[in-house]
Amino acid sequence: MVTRNDVARLAGTSPAVVSYVINNGPKPVSEAARRRVLAAVAELGYRPNAVARSLRARRTWTIGVIASGNTGGTSPFFGQFTRACEEVAWQRGYSVLLGNSAEDPMRAEGYVRRFMEHQVDGLVLMRVPIAPERAEEMRGRVPVVTIDHTAPPHFSRLAVDDEEGGYQATRHLVQHGHRRIGYVGGPLDITPVRLRAIGWRRALRESALLPPGPATSPLTPAEPTAADLRADDLIAEGEFSLEGGYTAALRLLSSAERPTALFASIDTQAIGAMRAAADLGLRVPQDVAVVGFDGAREAAYTVPGLTTISQPIDEMARRATETLVAAIEKENEEPLTEIFSATLITRGSCGCPEPHLRR
Incomplete structure (x- = not known):
């Protein structure tokens, strides 16, 4: 099995540099070194062990996004928001799991529970009501950003005016x-x-x-x-x-x-x-x-x-995702409240x- 050390030897770098390239951080890598590492990865057919990586970091590099849509068709806001959210998450090295609550509180609760069982690193809740006991249970376990006007004080909250x-x-x-x-x-x-x-x-x-x-x-x-x-x-x-x-x-x-x-x-x-x-x-x-x-x-x-x-929409999605990633990576864990202006x-x-x- 090809290892990270094999990639480092072929690329002429340290194993740490290989890790920074594959994980898109946390430290910057020169463009020349990045190209050598990626070429070595392609030549050797290196595939990181995602399970081992997650166990070491105690992180799954996944974000759960739950939207309050419905089966009869909903606001384009949700589709555009989730696309922008996924783009920012990808740039930061995270994948997105998407759930549609269909405006059903029980289904929303089920998605929250299921995503937490899958150990997502954070949650974005788009106008999804959360029972107070569930919100309290989530405190300290997973950071949450809500796209709504109301939220528990330990959740970050973004909304339009x-x-x-x-x-x-x-x-x-x-x-x-x-x-x-x-x-x-x-x-x-x-x-x-x-x-x-x-x-x-x-x-x-x-x-x-x-x-x-x-x-x-x-x-x-x-x-x-x-x-x-x-x-x-x-x-x-x-x-x-x-x-x-x-x-x-x-x-x-x-x-x-x-x-x-x-x-x-x-x-x-x-x-x-x-x-x-x-x-x-x-x-x-x-x-x-x-x-x-x-x-x-x-x-x-x-x-x-x-x-x-x-x-x-794109600005709100970017801000929500960056706020969540900052909380996940312990860069800033203080809850944020931000109200965005709308334009005619x-x-x-x-x-x-x-x-x-x-x-």
């Missing part, structure tokens, strides 16, 4: 002259959906355009609950999918006093809402304007192009000039 994003979207529609603006949302019990609705409502309140119903009274210091928001007749809930956006928008656009603009909690729902408008004989944006949330790449390819609140990207669906993709 959902309320401000909802406010920006609605304020932009108000500036276009709309006075009756509907909200097509996912389940309001989910924190980001509710926060985006609160931002929608804040923009309406500031413009004296509060929708009718019990939830139109001035906000108290406490945030409105999902039940409060459901009382507004300009809010329609639907699944995180094209079909969910389509059916929710149909309910709003078929009403006697239909809205002239819609803000959707994710881009996928917004695209479904645009189809609902077309099926009702309504033109976008002349008869109904539409704004989404996420900044999905697909939003630029609808007709007209979809105006959206863009999350810095204007296209034709709101009535703004339509940018052309051709350069």
Whole structure:
């Protein structure tokens, strides 16, 4: 069996340098030495013993990523985030195990338990609720980064400013002259959906355009609950999918006093809402304007192009992965909290000039 010492002799380096090249650290190696080591590895057919390596280092070089998607189709946020997360992990020498909780708390719990049984070095939880007893059990065993607004104090927490994003979207529609603006949302019990609705409502309140119903009274210091928001007749809930956006928008656009603009909690729902408008004989944006949330790449390819609140998805994934790796490698074990800003990207669906993709 070819050993690391054999590779070192052929490459003219020390066994430690061979280890640094194979493990991508922890110490830097010159490009010339790296090329010699890789050439020797290829010539000798050297294959490191991953099990022995893990036992020595007490590490598996794997990260578990659990996303709160669903089987009916979900926000492009999750797919783009996990791809970016995997890219950064690969660059740092880690592999990624991916689980989809399908918005099922029991399934999410099962993935957490299974990944910990496989001794992953860290976990990224994307809007996955964790029972307090499970979170306490994880303390000191495995570092965790959550992509959510709420998390135990010993978890790192990253999130986008959902309320401000909802406010920006609605304020932009108000500036276009709309006075009756509907909200097509996912389940309001989910924190980001509710926060985006609160931002929608804040923009309406500031413009004296509060929708009718019990939830139109001035906000108290406490945030409105999902039940409060459901009382507004300009809010329609639907699944995180094209079909969910389509059916929710149909309910709003078929009403006697239909809205002239819609803000959707994710881009996928917004695209479904645009189809609902077309099926009702309504033109976008002349008869109904539409704004989404996420900044999905697909939003630029609808007709007209979809105006959206863009999350810095790649930046958040990079920050989450680097934070987790730093905790795994004991570089920085202090929990981090970081809230990212969202950006309004204007296209034709709101009535703004339509940018052309051709350069």
